[in-house]
Amino acid sequence: MSQLFPNYARDTIDLVDGSGSYVYDQNGTSYLDFMSGIAVSNLGHNHPKVMQALSEQADKIWHSSNLYSSHLQEQVAEKLTMGKEYLAFFCNSGTEANEAAIKLARKATGRSKILSFEQSFHGRTYGALSATGQPALQAGFFPIVEGFEYLPYNQLEPLKEQLDETLAAVMLEVIQGEGGIIPAEKEWLQDVAKLCKENNSLLIIDEIQTGMGRTGTFFAFETYQIEPDIITIAKALANGIPVGAMLGKKELAEAFGPGSHGTTFGGNNLAMKVADTVVAEINQPDFMAEVTAKGNYLIEELTKLIAVSDKVLDVRGKGLMVGVELDSAETLQQTIQDLKAQKLLAIKAGKKVLRLLPPLTISQEELANGVEIIQLVLK
Template identity: 50%
Template sequence: MSKLFQNYKRSSIEFVKAEGHNLFDNQGKKYLDFSSGIGVTNLGFNQAVLNQVQEQLQQIWHTPNLYQNSLQEEVAQKLIGDRDYLAFFCNSGAESNEAAIKLARKYTGKTDIISFQNSFHGRTYGAMSATGQTKIQAGFEHLLPGFSYAVYNDLASVKELISDKTAAVMLELVQGEGGVVPADVQFVKALSQLCQEKDILLIVDEVQTGIGRTGSLFAFEQYDIEPDIFTLAKGLANGLPIGAMIGKRKLSSAFGYGSHGTTFGGNKLVLSAASCVLDQMAAEGFLSSVQANALYLKEASEQKLGGLTNVSAIRGLGFLLGIQTSKNLDETVQAARDRGLIILTAGQDVIRLLPPITVSPSEIDQALAVLQDVFA
């Protein structure tokens, strides 16, 4: 009998080893990983990251945030560049979104935040209250007050919810858990303009879309906007627990001494991994290669799966791809796993592909051959 809470629906297999883009279970079976640990090991099981972490372990792996931390400054510089932002490091996507909510409310002195139906921002109380899915919130009432949910890609629905209490609008540029639904470019640009006109902060949740996942370091770069706050986690340290909240320098007055904090956030071990990840992202030709291979995945998926009667849509951005299907999701995931391919689900009827962004065309072909078999 397990000594664990049963809040996860776990498969019976256990992974005990990894190499590159492959996982191995405790029976020695090999799997091609098209989940990246739910969008975390963006670079696969990367030797450079491993070397960097091992080197840091030999020195020191944790100091509290009571002392200077040059690695935090280093990683913040690599994330921010010439943009006039400041960084706060924490441990997860939910924590980074909690920090964003606190910063927006404290800076504006207002209480209300507009997010979107079918959004997902985390499972802590603030992040869960911002999440526009009743199945995530069920049983945890009462939620934090002040949150309302507009219709995704519908500017009029946002305008209807704005009041003199509105501090911020918060959105994902691709709704991942909500079914892999990308935001419309014109909607996002109009939303950004509306927020500027109304003096409302724009928060972009890049927990899943950031760190090269969509083909650029941050997805908002493809939408030609500059959010007031954006949040990161998942792929930033390629498997080590990290989160980051990045906000414009003008907001710094709201996060003075004692306003927010974390014990483990931004410790030297995870920051050493993040620094290595960002160096690889910045290498010449890296992101252009990601874009080319992601386009290959999209086009090959449409060619090989798009005509099937049980596939109704293929959509996404970069290496965040959704296949909408009438097939049973659990059975589909299991059938792929039986054939040595790890995939995910999203929403009610979507198979989600989140391969490492370093995946090769031949590995894409291998995965799609499995999916052809499974969907057929």
């Protein structure tokens, strides 16, 4: 009998090792990894530079406390802000980054209302859960944090109706991940940014799953030509070492003075050393161009299934964040198991979307092999 709470529907395989685009279970069976720990291992497993950074810092101090200066935090912040007018706050996870964003938005504006979107996902701690537009995830945890309202994604009129002097922020994902790989329409997102600016409300972009190069640009919002007030990052920031970050415009600094917010482990030396290496590896033009090319190939090849399989209704996404919408939840569950039998690991998004999140470092040969397996299973 397990001594763990049953809050996860766990598979029986125990992944005990990994190398590149492959993971290995307790029996030594290898699987082609098309989920990357849910968009975490963007540089794959056992990446030499990541391992070197971890090893180097492991021989030094791991944790010192935010009571003291940190050159490592400054280095990572400089890389993440890329010369733009943002400041960084480091924490341990995506949900913590979103909690910080919510607190900053309310304190900086002096307003309380926050708008997010139906089928969004922002985390499971109380503030982030309250921003998550999925009633099923909130069930049993009421009362949640007040002041949150949920609007239809990619629709502008409902948002216009909510604009008033109480609106602190609009919070959204550029591509809804857990909601089913739903990309924001470019014109809609640009209009949202414009309306926020006109209403003196902040725009919070949750890049926890889409960021760190996953969609072919370092941040997914870059292709929309918008400039968020607050950006949240986590998952792939240190390729599996727990870390999160919130970036906010410099003019918001006064709202987060000493004592306003904090964390014990956030920005610790071990996480920062690895994050510094990961950001440097990913945020390169050639690397991003390769992710874009691989993503285009993956989407193009899988889109062919629509014409030959009654199971496949749609293929969508960007870069190496791809969703294959299937005809039912039952088909999705069976597909995930059939893929596992063919030694490929993938996961679900929403009720009937197969979510594909391979490492960004996956080779063309490995990607083609994965496509072949998926096509075999879904035909």
